[in-house]
Amino acid sequence: MASDLPEAVAGYERSAGGDLRWVWSSGAENYPALLRAGVRIARCHDIALAERLLLGRDGRGGEPASLEAAHARLRGAPPPPERAQAAPGEGPGRPREQQGALFEPAGTGITDPRAVLEAVIAVHADQLRRIAADEHPARFGALVAAESAGALAAAEMTFAGMPWRADVHDGLLSEMLGPRPPAALAGTRPARLTELAAQISAALGGRPVNPDSPTQLVKALAAAGVRVSSTRFWVLHEVDHPAIPPLLEYKELSRLHAAHGWAWLDAWVRDGRFRPEYVVGGVVSGRWASRGGGALQIPRVLRRAVVADPGWVLVVADAAQLEPRVLAALAGDRAFAEAAAGGDLYEGLASVFGGDRNKAKKALLSAMYGGAGGEAGQLLAVLRRRFPVASGYVETAARAGEEGRVVRSVLGRACPPPSAAWRAVTEESGDEEAERDPGAGRASRARGRFTRNFVVQASAADWALVLLAALRRRLAALPGPGSARDAGVGPTRAGRWDPLAPHLVFFQHDEVLVHCPEAMAQAVVTAVAESAAEAGRAVFGVTPVRFPMTTAVVGCYADAK
DNA sequence: GGTCGGGGCGCG
DNA sequence: AAAGCGCGCCCCGACC
Numbered sequence: 001m002a003s004d005l006p007e008a009v010a011g012y013e014r015s016a017g018g019d020l021r022w023v024w025s026s027g028a029e030n031y032p033a034l035l036r037a038g039v040r041i042a043r044c045h046d047i048a049l050a051e052r053l054l055l056g057r058d059g060r061g062g063e064p065a066s067l068e069a070a071h072a073r074l075r076g077a078p079p080p081p082e083r084a085q086a087a088p089g090e091g092p093g094r095p096r097e098q099q100g101a102l103f104e105p106a107g108t109g110i111t112d113p114r115a116v117l118e119a120v121i122a123v124h125a126d127q128l129r130r131i132a133a134d135e136h137p138a139r140f141g142a143l144v145a146a147e148s149a150g151a152l153a154a155a156e157m158t159f160a161g162m163p164w165r166a167d168v169h170d171g172l173l174s175e176m177l178g179p180r181p182p183a184a185l186a187g188t189r190p191a192r193l194t195e196l197a198a199q200i201s202a203a204l205g206g207r208p209v210n211p212d213s214p215t216q217l218v219k220a221l222a223a224a225g226v227r228v229s230s231t232r233f234w235v236l237h238e239v240d241h242p243a244i245p246p247l248l249e250y251k252e253l254s255r256l257h258a259a260h261g262w263a264w265l266d267a268w269v270r271d272g273r274f275r276p277e278y279v280v281g282g283v284v285s286g287r288w289a290s291r292g293g294g295a296l297q298i299p300r301v302l303r304r305a306v307v308a309d310p311g312w313v314l315v316v317a318d319a320a321q322l323e324p325r326v327l328a329a330l331a332g333d334r335a336f337a338e339a340a341a342g343g344d345l346y347e348g349l350a351s352v353f354g355g356d357r358n359k360a361k362k363a364l365l366s367a368m369y370g371g372a373g374g375e376a377g378q379l380l381a382v383l384r385r386r387f388p389v390a391s392g393y394v395e396t397a398a399r400a401g402e403e404g405r406v407v408r409s410v411l412g413r414a415c416p417p418p419s420a421a422w423r424a425v426t427e428e429s430g431d432e433e434a435e436r437d438p439g440a441g442r443a444s445r446a447r448g449r450f451t452r453n454f455v456v457q458a459s460a461a462d463w464a465l466v467l468l469a470a471l472r473r474r475l476a477a478l479p480g481p482g483s484a485r486d487a488g489v490g491p492t493r494a495g496r497w498d499p500l501a502p503h504l505v506f507f508q509h510d511e512v513l514v515h516c517p518e519a520m521a522q523a524v525v526t527a528v529a530e531s532a533a534e535a536g537r538a539v540f541g542v543t544p545v546r547f548p549m550t551t552a553v554v555g556c557y558a559d560a561k
Numbered sequence: 562g563g564t565c566g567g568g569g570c571g572c573g
Numbered sequence: 574a575a576a577g578c579g580c581g582c583c584c585c586g587a588c589c
Contacts, residue, residue: 212584214568232569234575255570258583283580287573294581297571323573362576371577453578457573509573509579 006037013495018042023124025067025116027151028280035159040497042476046148047120049281050127053144057134057414059406071119074126136412142538143411143462147281149469153504154278154288156472159497161273162306162505163314163515169265169305177253180262190257196250203243211250259294260302268293272309278507285454286413286461287509296508306513306557313521315502316560317528317551318511319464321345324364326460329536329545330410331393335386337544352386353379367394368456370449394452401451402444409458410539415451422447463539463547464510470531470538471512475502478523513557521553 012020022041024030026048034041051065063069069079127144134140174180178191189197201209204220211217214231221228226241233251236244268274274293282289290296308314319325324345328336342348346361353359363379366372367390372380384391397407404418404426418426426440480501502516502524516524528551536547552560 210585213586215585230568237574251570255583259571259581285579287579289580291581294571294583296573297581299571318573366577369577371575373576374574376576449577450579457579511573 006034006039009034009041010039010495013039013041016494018494021045023047023120025120027148027155031152031155032159035155035497038497039495040156040476041152041495042473043145044148044152045124045127045144046151047123047127049147049151050131050144051123052281053140053147053413054127054130056416057140057408057412059414059417061414061416067116067119067123070123070126074122134412139410140412142466143409143413146411146462146465146469147286149472150280150288150465153468153472153507154280156497157504157507158275158277160499160503160505160515161275162513163308163312164269164272164274165305165307166265166269166272168307169269169302170262172301172304173257173261173265177257177261186263189254193250193254193257196246196253199246200243200250203241203246211247212254217247256299256301259297260299264293283461284416285458286409286465287457288507300558303557303560308515308555311518312515313518313553313555314505314557314560315514315516315521315524315528315551315553316511316557317514317525317549319467319532320548320550322460322463322510322547323368323456325545325547326410326463327364327368327390327393327456329540329543330455330459331390332543333387333390333393334544336390339387341544341546343548353382367391368453370398370445370452394455397455398448398452401454402448404447405451407451407455409455409462411459411462413458413462415454415458418447459539460510463535464507466538467531467535468504468507468512470534471514471527472504474527474531475504475514475524478502478520478527480520525551525553 009022020042022044024044024047027044027046028048031041031044047067047070048065051067051070052061055061055063055065063073064079066080072079131137131141131144170180177193181188181190197209197211200211201207204224207220209216209220217231218228221239221241221243224241224243226239226243228235228239233248236248268276274295276293276295277291278295279289279291288296306314320343321340325340327333328340339352340348344357346357346364349360349364350357353363359375359379362376363383366376366380367383380391400407401415404423406415406417408414422443425437425443478501500517502514502520504512505515506513512528514524514528528549532547532549536543536545550561554560
């Protein structure tokens, strides 16, 4: 393709003043190269993500969703195999390199530019038809647009990177684990873990026990007169034995060392930035997943290492009690929405549970997750009596799941249909006298819990995705902090990635981080609030439910809340 | 030598 | 107290 393609793209963006939607095979494949060339685009239709949503809706989520596959299906030809996810020779825990020429789908398939263009046009037209044929075309169209915008935001966050102070991270590790083992001893336990392992072995009779091995631990504990069903934290926590305190400390520290220790730092932090690769729509509910780096599981203790650049700040914003609010809006439960009108939803509901905020929280979580053990049953009964509409909503979703049906999020993302194995287990025997498989009830209830949670989690993901898209758009429209940048506001900025403008650097289900010049922090806070309100309207229409975000302007992520 | 499922635990 | 939902990734140990 033309070497000046990024220039041409930027030119179109500029002349269209942002009122332009690129249609392309995949943002994840195409956008990183544009960003590296300094080009930012405003909007796109992402064929691969749209195809994934459409296939999921039609109960065909297992089929490949690439442009080539969609085009082949359109022509009645057999779809090509899914592209390999990882290039050969790529080790785990290493950042990936983006490959492939711009706009040229990688791997096997279409290589002739005219054929690519023809395929894009044909598949796009077909997708628009299939969207229009949806039960709720406007909502499903909004979902496709938000998912596409999400792909842009994801690529931009990877490109910008999360500010990460390797020296602070190293200091935290040394403080907790002892000094970093020299390179020659890489892979061995640091001092503190070695000490703890020795203490554990000594307390268990003196023979060496590998605390990383649940099997060895259970045996050694049994020999010491302690019988445990597992070596999970909360099981061991109840045990009174001298080996337990060092063991619990070992487990906590060894996890940090293994998952986010020095090896992680070497592999994932470069030039003061952590650049995880997000997988948009990687979770069935529409939440994002990440590939490598454990980006969505960063231990809270390491937030200390996330520090804004000099003169810059982090705006940390997270949606307060998003999922119960989503349930209130989904179900249209007026009583619930009114009880939750205040800032803290659980506090607002506490009066229903004898003034106990924790009980309110437990009742809501049980309703959304399907828990019913212990106290939860009683609390659920209270919830059902006081908020029958909201309770009925999740009960209906659970019943659908138990019966093998599918459910959808508010914008229309579909949950996967049950597997063939599930159908086989739960199928009623034709013979009335025959014993029903004892696993049938268990499998049925498990799917009920899944669909019960899906309607809430997936609708919350819809809202968060729309929020992210709105915030990305609003951030790009903010005037700059100084006169130099003011001169660049408007059309001349369109189509350009501006490293001095506020940008999203992290997104974790219901939380966003924006890195911005200090002088722009208040404007960003306002943009966050406006985006949240916009998302509420766009996803749920007219509703009394509010979706407040708690925002903090900080120099360090750890100082937010 | 490699793969794969389970146990365990980090995040929401 | 955690569980009940969704993930990714570590280590171990069984297996090829």
